[in-house]
Amino acid sequence: MKIKKILNNNVALTYNERNQEVVVMGLGLAFQKKEGSTIDPDKIEKTFILENKGVSNKIAELLKEIPEIYLDLTYQIIELAKSRLPYQLDDYLYVALIDHLSFAVERHKQGFDLKNALLWEIQKYYKQEYKLALEALEIINKKLDIELPEDEAASIALHFVNSQLSGDNMTKTVQMTEMVNDILNIVKYYFQMELDEDSVNYERFLTHLRFFALRFIRKEKLEDTYDEFLFEQVKGKYNKAFQCAERIASYIKKDYNWSISHDEILYLTLHIHRLTNRI
Numbered sequence: 001m002k003i004k005k006i007l008n009n010n011v012a013l014t015y016n017e018r019n020q021e022v023v024v025m026g027l028g029l030a031f032q033k034k035e036g037s038t039i040d041p042d043k044i045e046k047t048f049i050l051e052n053k054g055v056s057n058k059i060a061e062l063l064k065e066i067p068e069i070y071l072d073l074t075y076q077i078i079e080l081a082k083s084r085l086p087y088q089l090d091d092y093l094y095v096a097l098i099d100h101l102s103f104a105v106e107r108h109k110q111g112f113d114l115k116n117a118l119l120w121e122i123q124k125y126y127k128q129e130y131k132l133a134l135e136a137l138e139i140i141n142k143k144l145d146i147e148l149p150e151d152e153a154a155s156i157a158l159h160f161v162n163s164q165l166s167g168d169n170m171t172k173t174v175q176m177t178e179m180v181n182d183i184l185n186i187v188k189y190y191f192q193m194e195l196d197e198d199s200v201n202y203e204r205f206l207t208h209l210r211f212f213a214l215r216f217i218r219k220e221k222l223e224d225t226y227d228e229f230l231f232e233q234v235k236g237k238y239n240k241a242f243q244c245a246e247r248i249a250s251y252i253k254k255d256y257n258w259s260i261s262h263d264e265i266l267y268l269t270l271h272i273h274r275l276t277n278r279i
Contacts (some may be wrong), residue, residue: 001039006030007060010068014039021050023059025072046075052091059094066102073143074098077136081160084132089163096159096170104152105144116151118158118174121181124197125206126157133157164214176213179256183209183248190244191276201274208271216258231262234269241273 005013007023012030016022029043050056063071074097081089107113116122123130133156141147162173184206188195196202235242245268249260 001041003030003033003035003037003039005035005056005060006033007056007063008068011063011071012039013056013060016049021056023048023050023056025075046072048075048078048094050091050094055091055095058092059098062095062098062102066098069143070098070102070105073101073140076139077156080135080139081132085128085160087164089160093159093163096162097156100155100159101140104148104155105140105146108146108148113149114151116154118177119151119154121177122154122157125177125180125210126161129157129160130154132160172217176210176217179213179216179252180206180209182251182255186248186251187244187272187275190247191240193276195275199275201271205271205275208267212264216252216256231266234266238269238273241276242269244272245269 001014001016001022001024003012003014004021007013007030009031010027010029011023011025012033014022014024024039024044024047026043026045029039033039059071071094074094077097078089078093081093130153133153134150136156137148137150137153140152158170158173158177161176162170184195242265245265248268249265252258252260
């Protein structure tokens, strides 16, 4: 295994047999080495593969200014996330987390802890990611002997959610969260009822909304297989839920200039009916 690029004395970039970029970490493994030198395998402590070849350059740039401890923490957190989350994580998460953690810790040391305006929504809508982020926060606090506030767990959770997209799209992730929150509020106020957040139907609806919002961000639409008979049957049988779904469609059109398909309205109607039907 030969060095492709030296990131610092303890971190280097190389390639594996499948021509994938591999970042290797270990005490002094790149000390007094140069590109093309052979890496001593006994010095390698951690290894991670990058699918996106542009990410290593960004990590190298960050490590010029940011202590290596943040790469180590990021590695630990992402390995934990890979074992828990049901979706693939984008390589850009390494860059985003290294940068975020170093900035958050620096702010904390200066006495500037920021409140996360989406803390409540993240706790409710991204429960799996938030629970994982709390574990990550515990790892960070223990490793650095500090006490970052719980708001930072919400920020880390958003980075996990954002990793379902590609690249630096945190603004879009926030937009997704706001869309989900607004739709749930439309349902709540239309039916004048509190939603049972512990119910299976709520979890199903929430999952549907998250992927619905993700399709919007990716500019994907469901292929409209519009079955007029089925559509009219559902509209007649679950008319109140259908009217609520149409109100959601109007909101999406007005606020996001996105026209949703008949199939989307059909799925929304069925989810809303199950969610709001007390019987």
